[in-house]
Amino acid sequence: MVSFLPAIETIVLSPVWGGILDRTGKGTRILVLSFLVQAVGFTLFPFLRDPAQFVFVVALMGLFSSS
Numbered sequence: 001m002v003s004f005l006p007a008i009e010t011i012v013l014s015p016v017w018g019g020i021l022d023r024t025g026k027g028t029r030i031l032v033l034s035f036l037v038q039a040v041g042f043t044l045f046p047f048l049r050d051p052a053q054f055v056f057v058v059a060l061m062g063l064f065s066s067s
Contacts, residue, residue: 002055006062013066037064 021027041061048054 002058005055005059006065009059009062010066013063017066034064037061 017030021030024030038061041057044057045054048057
């Protein structure tokens with residue numbers, strides 16, 4: 001179930017990230033932000049103790065991976 005979160009977020013949020021890119025023209029910064037959030041999220045995995053924390057981190061990573 002948790003693995004579906006990023007997929008659903010990508011479907012919903014890709015047009016939003018595309019709109020942000022079109023308005024700002026800062027694709028490189030958006031990609032760097034996405035990579036940083038992914039790196040922090042994966043770094044946090046070993047320290048997560050609660051399933052709710054895992055769901056939250058995966059959902060947060062999904063928000064930024066759809067860029």
